[in-house]
Amino acid sequence: MWQRACDTAAKCIAEAKEYNKQRWDKSHMEPAFKEGDQVLVSTLNFNNLKGPKKMSDSFSGPFTIIKLIERGGKIPPRKKIPTPPEIVEVEDSSGLVNKIIKARKIILKGKDQRQYLVRFKNQTADKDQCLSEDSIPDGNLHLRRFRASRRTEQSHQL
Template sequence: MPVDHLKKKLQSIHLTAKDFHKVWKRACDTASKCIAEDKEYNKQRYDKTNMQPDLKKGDQVLESTLNFDNLMGPREMRDSFVTGEDRFPCRNKTYTPQDIVEVGDSTFLVKKILKARKIRLNGKDQRQYLVRFKSQTADKDKWLAEDAIPEGNLHLRIFRASRRSEQSHQ
């Protein structure tokens, strides 16, 4: 539309738009003021709770437990954090553990027989039994043939009797 046809006295911005602009500007100013106050408050709280200790070089400090290898077992320092005795004279001396000597299978005493299975060896079926040894953990259990079990007759009799009683109760 040509400019000549527009009335000269018309407003360029509607009155409600001017009021909306004032309200918007006031809301932005209030929000920025609140953010600045929150920043200042959080900085004060952080400064109060996170005070830096006044440590000097050479001071003895306790390192956090994150520097230990195994938190559930013996607590030994990782190699990167171990230093000489001249720096920490009160530190306990560490000793290297000796190798564990395993006792041969013949000295193990049979606690009980857990399971039985049949396997095929050299074209023949052979029965094997899962044997648990006294004072040994479950990972030391072994599958042994009937003749390889120490005092096998006694333990096999007990095992077969327990299996019969389990079947009769079912």
């Protein structure tokens, strides 16, 4: 009983599909354009026409078909994709200090010790590290700049 109902439903669906296809094909024919034919072009999607849209012509032309591209009228891309540039090896400057951002004092093994938040060259803020004075490359130079910038900030606040 169930199988017979399923078969009947499948048969009805197939007949409906065939009927709908025939109706569609009757009213929708693909135009048979050939090279040299004269055609009109719809101006519906043109946005560069002057004046009010309802006063402009619905079609423009006639134009002569020079060459048929393909079904659907898609034009192949004209620009060639440029080849990517060669990869140039750049020396790794991630170990070089760009600047010292902040200072903090911590207690290590019972002694006060200063640590500095260091930003490295060609690195983002999430790669910043807290380092002691001894472990900063060219520490004296960067610490001198950091302390001088803090003095100027404090003098501007007064």
